[in-house]
Amino acid sequence: MSISLPTYTRREIPLLGRRHRIWAIVVTGLRHEIRRPAAIFAVGVGTAITTIVSIVFVFFVLVGQPLELTFFYTPASNPAMLFFVTLMAAAVGAGLIADDLDSMALTLYLSRPLTSADYLTAKAAILATLTALIAVLPLVITPLLAALLGFSPWDVALEAVGISILLGLLLTVFFTSLALFLSSLTRRRAYAAAAVFAIVFGLLATATILSQTGSLNEPALLYLSPWDDYLAVARAAFGASGGTIDWAPALAILLGITVVAALATWVRMRAVEVVSG
Amino acid sequence: MSAVVEAKGVMKWYGEVLGLNGFTASFNPGITGLVGPNGAGKSTLFKLLIGQLHANGGDLRLLGQDPWNNVELKRKIGYCPESNQLYGWLTGQAFVETLLRLDGMRADDARKTAEESLAFVGLTGAKDRPLRTYSRGMRQRAKLAQALAHAPELLILDEPLSGADPMARVQILRAISDFAKRGGHVIMSTHVLYEVERVTSNIVLIHNGKAIASGDLHAIRALIDEHPHAVRIATSKPRDLAQALTAMEHIVSVEFPAPETLLVRTRKPDAFYRELPEIVVDRNLDVHGLESPDDSLEAVFRYLVG
Numbered sequence: 185m186s187i188s189l190p191t192y193t194r195r196e197i198p199l200l201g202r203r204h205r206i207w208a209i210v211v212t213g214l215r216h217e218i219r220r221p222a223a224i225f226a227v228g229v230g231t232a233i234t235t236i237v238s239i240v241f242v243f244f245v246l247v248g249q250p251l252e253l254t255f256f257y258t259p260a261s262n263p264a265m266l267f268f269v270t271l272m273a274a275a276v277g278a279g280l281i282a283d284d285l286d287s288m289a290l291t292l293y294l295s296r297p298l299t300s301a302d303y304l305t306a307k308a309a310i311l312a313t314l315t316a317l318i319a320v321l322p323l324v325i326t327p328l329l330a331a332l333l334g335f336s337p338w339d340v341a342l343e344a345v346g347i348s349i350l351l352g353l354l355l356t357v358f359f360t361s362l363a364l365f366l367s368s369l370t371r372r373r374a375y376a377a378a379a380v381f382a383i384v385f386g387l388l389a390t391a392t393i394l395s396q397t398g399s400l401n402e403p404a405l406l407y408l409s410p411w412d413d414y415l416a417v418a419r420a421a422f423g424a425s426g427g428t429i430d431w432a433p434a435l436a437i438l439l440g441i442t443v444v445a446a447l448a449t450w451v452r453m454r455a456v457e458v459v460s461g
Numbered sequence: 462m463s464a465v466v467e468a469k470g471v472m473k474w475y476g477e478v479l480g481l482n483g484f485t486a487s488f489n490p491g492i493t494g495l496v497g498p499n500g501a502g503k504s505t506l507f508k509l510l511i512g513q514l515h516a517n518g519g520d521l522r523l524l525g526q527d528p529w530n531n532v533e534l535k536r537k538i539g540y541c542p543e544s545n546q547l548y549g550w551l552t553g554q555a556f557v558e559t560l561l562r563l564d565g566m567r568a569d570d571a572r573k574t575a576e577e578s579l580a581f582v583g584l585t586g587a588k589d590r591p592l593r594t595y596s597r598g599m600r601q602r603a604k605l606a607q608a609l610a611h612a613p614e615l616l617i618l619d620e621p622l623s624g625a626d627p628m629a630r631v632q633i634l635r636a637i638s639d640f641a642k643r644g645g646h647v648i649m650s651t652h653v654l655y656e657v658e659r660v661t662s663n664i665v666l667i668h669n670g671k672a673i674a675s676g677d678l679h680a681i682r683a684l685i686d687e688h689p690h691a692v693r694i695a696t697s698k699p700r701d702l703a704q705a706l707t708a709m710e711h712i713v714s715v716e717f718p719a720p721e722t723l724l725v726r727t728r729k730p731d732a733f734y735r736e737l738p739e740i741v742v743d744r745n746l747d748v749h750g751l752e753s754p755d756d757s758l759e760a761v762f763r764y765l766v767g
Contacts, residue, residue: 200565208562212548219550289548292607295511295540296563297532454530457514 205298209306210313213280217314222275227314230268235322237264239329251336256344257424259326260351266384266411268318269359274380277311277363279373281449285456286371300453304364304446312360319359320352347421354435355414358442365445368452384410395428403428413438463525465490465615465646466510471519473505473670480505482670483519488648492641494657494678495650497667503650504543506667507619510648511540524615536564539608541601543619543650549593553584553603556592560607578610579603581639583632597750598629605633609640616640618649622656624750627738634659653753654678655690655730689713690730694723695750702748705740709733 217223238259284290293303324345331341362383366376391409394400406412406429413434418424420431466488473480481502495503508514509521512528512535521527526534548556557575558568566574579588582602587595592603601621608616616637622630638660641647651657657664658678666674696702703715703723711729718724727733741748 200567204567205563205565208559211562212559216548216550287544291513291540291542291544292560293563294513295535295538295542296560297535297565298563299532300530455515457508 202302205296206302206306206309209293209298209303210309213306213310214313217276217310220275223314226268226272226275227317230272230318231321234262234265234268234318235325237262238322238326241326251330251340253340253344253347254422254424255336256323256327256348257418257422260323260348260418260422261415262322265318265322265355266388269315269355270381270384272315272318273311273359273363273384274377276314277360278367278376278380280307280311281364281367281453282370282373282376285368300450304450304453307364308360308446311363312356315356315359316352319355320349323348323352344422351414351418351421354417354438358410358414358438361442361445361449365449365452368449368456388412407433407437410438410441464488464522465493465524466648467520467522468506468672469520471506471509471521472517473502473509473514474517479670480514481509481516484667484670484672485519486665486672486675488646488665489663490646491663492637492647492649492657492661494654494661494664495648495667496652496654496657496664496678497650498652501652501667502670503652503667504619505670507540507617507648507650510617511535511538536611537614539611539613539616541604541608541616541618541621543623549591551592552589553579553592553595553599553606554588556603557607557610561610564611566611574610575606578606581609582606582636583628596626596629597623598625601625602629602633605636609636614646616645616647616649618647620650620652622651622653624752626748626750627741630656630734630751631738653690655734656753658731659734689726689728690733691753692725692727692730692733693718693752694725694748695721695752696723697721697747697749699723701744702740702746705744705746709736 217227241255241258281290284293327336327341327344327348330336331338336344359380363376363380366379366383367373370376388409388411391406391412395403395405406416412429416427416429416431416434417438419427464487466486468484468486471481471484484502484506495506497503505514509516510523510528512531515529523534524537528534551559554572554575557578558571561571561574562568576585576588579585582605584599584602584606587599592600595603601623602625605618605621608618618637621633621637625633634656637647637649641660647660649657649660654664662677664675664678665672694702699717699721703717706712706723706725707715709727709732711727711732713726713728715726716724725733737748737751740746
């Protein structure tokens with residue numbers, strides 16, 4: 185039997201830097217996610233519903249009323265956004281590291297010249313990109329549409345766009361950091377996904393119930409809920425009234441959790457040993 | 462050149478389970494076979510070498526450096542894991558290309574290099590098919606292609622022939638041999654001694670996390686030949702294949718443990734592996750996989766460790 189095969193030749197090819205290697209992981213990750221029905225649902229339906237709900241306020245609810253900056257707190261506090269951002273963190277973020285830990289993917293990734301920080305940056309970029317479609321896009325579209333339709337002066341709309349981007353990014357980095365941390369703790373995406381929902385909605389329900397009159401009647405308990413912290417910051421940013429907690433501690437809590445979760449994930453990934461795969 | 466790998470008393474615990482138990486060995490330039498039964502610690506040693514596990518004790522050097530969290534060292538290594546859990550939705554071409562991009566290769570260079578590497582392992586015709594449609598042997602070759610593609614100094618291959626069909630075996634062994642001829646170093650693990658014999662005589666025997674022997678494999682061949690070597694063959698025509706194999710004088714027994722499976726025991730494994738592809742081609746038989754249960758090697762290890 186005769187077999188003819190090409191011969192092996194060593195190639196010296198100039199290599200690109202860190203940014204390109206990270207980008208390669210991001211592209212692969214996004215290509216993977218757009219094949220998953222859960223991710224498609226979270227991105228597609230989440231973006232559509234949050235955007236539509238936000239725009240509905242402009243078109244139908246408040247037509248004829250002058251739209252001031254405070255109005256744009258309404259789309260920013262849209263509960264649909266909370267649900268779909270959480271769903272995104274659970275459907276996509278929960279598996280980003282857990283799936284790699286459970287399969288050969290992490291073995292292959294870490295056999296290449298990548299640091300833990302490179303890997304995490306890429307994973308964060310994947311989730312943040314998709315989460316921003318829900319947390320940032322609708323908030324930006326709403327004031328722009330209001331200005332285009334003449335419901336709002338352009339200066340107010342542009343200020344609202346700026347605030348919306350910052351608020352959307354705050355929500356995006358918080359959920360990205362939280363989801364990646366939980367994903368790094370397990371090999372099963374379902375556990376991480378359940379933990380995302382449990383933390384976000386568990387704390388929301390607990391804080392809401394305990395802070396009400398008739399219960400502990402302690403409004404400061406609302407600081408426990410990331411969503412209430414976000415709403416406090418959003419209210420202050422748009423100059424809206426109401427709310428019982430201050431924006432500064434709320435912002436500090438959100439940013440603090442984001443940074444601590446990111447650092448904990450980085451430390452964990454530096455120490456992680458790929459036992460299976 | 463000094464040793465490619467130097468291990469002195471390397472220990473690795475998984476909780477209360479001991480993965481490596483004071484492993485001490487030197488791996489010389491060229492091809493070295495790391496031979497041991499399943500669970501001996503081969504994969505653990507490889508994970509330590511590629512920096513994915515951290516040793517609990519001892520000293521481990523790969524190309525003169527500590528591999529744990531050593532990013533620059535990874536540029537010099539091509540790793541082929543044993544696991545078959547690939548991203549099934551990726552095509553062979555996209556799989557190799559993606560991993561080359563992780564090395565920092567430009568998109569056009571990665572595309573061209575991936576094509577060449579896949580051609581080198583004989584997968585050109587299947588490069589645009591998703592990995593989930595690949596046979597086990599094709600997956601092994603795809604993994605070898607990604608390990609070779611970035612021109613590493615050292616290939617670390619974890620059971621590269623596991624489950625590969627006869628044609629894939631020839632191609633994989635040829636690729637490994639060719640890589641080494643051009644100055645590359647290879648460490649390949651197997652639980653089948655005869656698989657490495659075709660590409661090197663330099664071996665390290667590992668058992669229960671310890672290196673129990675190293676050097677020229679011919680020294681232990683006599684021991685091993687006393688124990689018939691078992692080969693499990695997956696084929697759609699087990700009876701036809703059995704008929705052909707029983708004509709070989711070194712075949713001790715032939716069994717049919719499952720409908721499309723043949724279990725053969727031979728006293729001359731090297732002759733068996735050499736002659737099998739010819740029989741398969743000449744008689745137009747269909748062999749989709751070869752596996753060797755490690756009982757024969759286990760017997761030799763029991764003998765060696767007393």
